[in-house]
Amino acid sequence: MNGAYLYCIAPIGHGPAPGLRGVDDRPVEGVDAGRFTIWVSTVDAPPAPSVERARRHNAVVMAAATERVTPIPVRFGQWFRSADDLVTRVRSRESEYGTLLREVAGAVEFGLRFVDPAVRGGAEPDGDRRVGRGRAYMAGLARRMAAERAAAARGAELADALRGALGALVRRDRVDAPGTATCPASVSHLVRRADIAAYRARLAEFRAGRPGLQIVESGPWPPYSFVA
Amino acid sequence: MSGASRSLVPAAELSLADLLNRVLDRGVVVAGEAVVSVGGVDLIRLGLHLVLSSVEAPAAASAPLEAADPGRSGEGDRGGP
Numbered sequence: 001m002n003g004a005y006l007y008c009i010a011p012i013g014h015g016p017a018p019g020l021r022g023v024d025d026r027p028v029e030g031v032d033a034g035r036f037t038i039w040v041s042t043v044d045a046p047p048a049p050s051v052e053r054a055r056r057h058n059a060v061v062m063a064a065a066t067e068r069v070t071p072i073p074v075r076f077g078q079w080f081r082s083a084d085d086l087v088t089r090v091r092s093r094e095s096e097y098g099t100l101l102r103e104v105a106g107a108v109e110f111g112l113r114f115v116d117p118a119v120r121g122g123a124e125p126d127g128d129r130r131v132g133r134g135r136a137y138m139a140g141l142a143r144r145m146a147a148e149r150a151a152a153a154r155g156a157e158l159a160d161a162l163r164g165a166l167g168a169l170v171r172r173d174r175v176d177a178p179g180t181a182t183c184p185a186s187v188s189h190l191v192r193r194a195d196i197a198a199y200r201a202r203l204a205e206f207r208a209g210r211p212g213l214q215i216v217e218s219g220p221w222p223p224y225s226f227v228a
Numbered sequence: 229m230s231g232a233s234r235s236l237v238p239a240a241e242l243s244l245a246d247l248l249n250r251v252l253d254r255g256v257v258v259a260g261e262a263v264v265s266v267g268g269v270d271l272i273r274l275g276l277h278l279v280l281s282s283v284e285a286p287a288a289a290s291a292p293l294e295a296a297d298p299g300r301s302g303e304g305d306r307g308g309p
Binding site: 006009049051054055057058072073074075076077078086089090093097100111113218221224225227228 | 258
């Protein structure tokens with residue numbers, strides 16, 4: 001069986017360079033589907049997630065992103081029994097994917113994580129770990145829950161402040177629910193390529209105004225967070 | 229990757245988490261034969277958890293990500309993360 005593993009959806013005519021390899025070192029090919037060229041590899045079954053396969057998947061999507069073209073990144077694991085099935089499926093959603101391509105055209109994604117040492121310092125009372133039950137345990141649990149609520153509020157505050165500082169430089173943003181007290185907020189920004197320098201400069205100003213806060217930036221990425 | 233000069237978490241670990249979070253949990257879902265859930269358990273999220281749990285910090289730190297610079301060159305449809 002020769003199934004089709006999917007990496008991304010690009011405008012018609014924008015296919016992979018010869019020799020590009022993807023997941024499990026399989027060749028990457030372009031398959032035309034209406035207004036699109038789909039980047040795929042022929043594999044017999046859906047690949048199981050692994051760090052290496054995720055890296056290779058992303059590397060192919062990155063290869064599809066150029067100064068002129070922003071592809072629609074596809075989530076890991078999308079596999080079809082045949083290229084014909086894939087083409088049929090993609091063509092059935094032509095309007096939706098056409099809209100997505102227009103929305104992300106000329107843009108990249110940046111990720112920001114706020115790391116707040118002040119919040120982290122108050123969240124983990126080590127002494128409570130040695131007490132498995134009883135009042136001390138419940139008190140420790142209550143403190144951790146309070147710390148998590150404080151982190152959530154802090155994360156929302158930071159995301160709002162950042163949104164205000166960056167203004168129109170961010171085409172769209174996405175704020176994820178904070179996971180831990182260490183990282184009160186995780187934000188993704190969709191930024192026009194032409195605005196990258198201005199975006200980074202404005203972000204540097206934001207950082208300078210908050211010396212106690214660590215902001216870890218990643219990217220630019222293809223716009224994974226903005227094609228759902 | 230640019231960012232804070234002194235992060236509480238090694239930069240390589242954050243990069244890996246950022247990569248996996250995007251590739252395994254975001255991006256468009258075209259549907260197809262990928263098994264995305266079994267018995268209500270989201271396997272993509274489960275796979276992400278397992279992958280992150282199995283990665284040791286030294287191994288992750290020693291395997292640099294590719295440069296992230298685009299400027300160079302299941303069933304069921306969940307419709308997004």
